[in-house]
Amino acid sequence: MDGRILMGHGSGGRMMERLIRELIAPAFGMTSLADAADLGPINGRLAYTTDSYVVSPVFFPGGNIGELAVNGTVNDLSMIGAAPRFLTAGFIIEEGFSIEDLSRIVASMAKAADEAGVRIVAGDTKVVERGKCDRIFINTSGVGVIPDGISLGPKRIAPGDAVIVSGPVGSHGMAVMAERNGLSFSPPLSSDTAPLNGLAASMLEAAPDSVKMLRDPTRGGLATIIKEIAVDAGRRITLQERAIPVLPSVRGGCDLLGLDPLYVANEGVLVAVVAADAADAVLSAMRSHRFGKHSAIIGTVDAEAGGAETGGKALLATIAGGTRILDLLTGEQLPRIC
C-alpha cells in the first residue's frame, strides 16, 4: 500500500478493511480482525492502564510516536510491578497522512512490542478531516499480571530509604524540543524511549521486599514525580543535585531554552524508592541492565516528616550549597512531549 490516508480508510468499509488487513494486522501478527480479542485463560492479579500519545513532531531523534506509545504503556504497567502481557492500539489519523509514514510507525510499534515481550492484540482506526487532528494520535492500553507478593506503593516508604534514578534525566523532552526548534547538538540529543519492564523485574528479583515504589518521570519530569511521591507518602524527600545524572548536551539545550532538566520529560527512566540496606544491591542489579547502566542514588527519605500543611515535601540540595523546594510543574513547560 502507498499514497495517503483518505476519509474512506476510517469508514468501516472496504478501504478500512484493506488498510487493517494489509498494513496493521500483519505487522502486529493479528490473526483475527474481530473487534475484540479472545486471549484465553489468565490467572493472576490484573494490572491495567491507558495512555494517548500526541507528540509533535511525530518523528524525533531516537524514536517516533509509535514506539513511544508502546514503551510508555509497558512502563506504566511495570511501575506497579506488573509483567506487561497485552496491548491495544487505537489510531486517530488526519486525512492526507502518508501511508509510508504510517507503515514506519506501525513497524516500530511491532518492534517495540517484540522487545518488551508483549503482544498487540486489538486495534482501531479512525480518520478525521484535514485540520481536525495533527497528523496522527495513538492510544495504547495495556494489561499485565502482577506476580504474587508484589505490592509497590507510597505507604511503604520510610525514613532512611534511598531514592535511585535509572539514568540521565531530561533526554526525551530535550530531543523533542531540539527537533521542534531546529537545534542540533554534538553529540546529538536522542530520546531515551525504552521499555522498562526488564529493568524493573531485575530490581524486584534482586531485592523483592526492599523495592518500595517505582515511578517513571514522564510529563512533569523528575521533580514533579519526586514531589508526588513525597505527598503520597506524607514524607520529606531530599535530592542531591550533584548526584542527579544529566547529559551535557541536555544541560546545554536546557540552558539555551531556559528549561530546568528536572522538569523535562523522560520516557526510559525510572525512579525507585528502596530500603537503605538494599540500595547497593538494587543499584548493582540496575547497572547490570542495558537500560540502567548509569543508575545513581540521588536522594533520601528524611527522618523529618513531610509537614502537615503540605502533606509531603521535596527538596533539592543544590551544588551551590543551598536548598530549593521542588514543587509540581506549574503551567505547561513543554506541550505535546508525549
Next chain:
Amino acid sequence: MDGRILMGHGSGGRMMERLIRELIAPAFGMTSLADAADLGPINGRLAYTTDSYVVSPVFFPGGNIGELAVNGTVNDLSMIGAAPRFLTAGFIIEEGFSIEDLSRIVASMAKAADEAGVRIVAGDTKVVERGKCDRIFINTSGVGVIPDGISLGPKRIAPGDAVIVSGPVGSHGMAVMAERNGLSFSPPLSSDTAPLNGLAASMLEAAPDSVKMLRDPTRGGLATIIKEIAVDAGRRITLQERAIPVLPSVRGGCDLLGLDPLYVANEGVLVAVVAADAADAVLSAMRSHRFGKHSAIIGTVDAEAGGAETGGKALLATIAGGTRILDLLTGEQLPRIC
C-alpha cells in the same frame, strides 16, 4: 471547576493533577491516581478491545461522545460473548474546550458504565493546541471475561441458520447526520446508543449452544456486517428487505440525504446468527429485553455456498421482488459517525 481547558491541563503538573483529582477521578470512583490500576485476581478467558471516538458533533440527539465511547467498547466485548468488567478512558482535548462540557461528558460516561455494570479504572488526559484536534476525542479500551463453554464465531455458521437483528437500523447515523445538517424530524430522531451486554447474555442464556455469532453493525451499517459475516463463514446469506426494521423518520432522513439505511451506523443494535430450531426461543428472549423489544428475523444462511471467487456473498431480497447484492461499504458515506 469551570472555565476552559488550557494547555497546562495536559502538562503532567499541578493543573492536570487538579483536573483529574476534582473532575475525572470522583466521577469514575477512582481511588488512586496511579498510572496503572491493580485490579486484583482475575480468573477466566480474557477478552480485550479498544476503540477511539471522534464523533462530530460531540453532543447529538440521544447521546454524546462519552456514553458512545463506553457503550461501544462494552458492545465490542459483548459480541464475543464476554462479560465486560473494566474500562480505561483516554481523553485528547482541544485547548479552549469548555470544562462544563467535559464534566457533562464525563458524567454520562460514569452513568453509562454504571448501567453496563463496568468500572472505569484508568485514564489519561492530553491537551493539544487550538486547531490541532476537533474539540475532544476519547479512546476507551475494555477487558471482560468469557464464560466457560462460550465460543462464538463464523466457523460455526451453517445453512438454515437464522439471521436476527435486535432493533431498527440506521438510527445512530441518521441522528448524527440530522444534527450536523440542521434537520429536524417529528417524532425526533435519536441515537440508539446502548450497552448490549445484558441483551447478549440473555440470548446466550436462552440458547447457549445455538447462538453462533454476534456482531454490532456500527460503521458500515447492517449491510457491511452481513457481507463480512458471509465472507468469514464462506456462506451465502440472504436478507428479506421487508423484514428489516427501519424507523419511518430514519427512512425519511435517508431519502432526504440520499443514504441507504442498511449502510448507516448503529450503536445499540446487534446481529445474531442462530440455529434455525432455536431462533424462536432466542427471538423471544430478545424481545423480553429492553434493548431488544423490536427484534426480528431478517434473513437466513442459504444452502447454496458462498461461491469460491467471492468467498461469501450477501443478498437482499427486495420489497419490489428483485435481488440486490450487498457489498462492503465503499468510500466514506458518513464521516466521523463514532
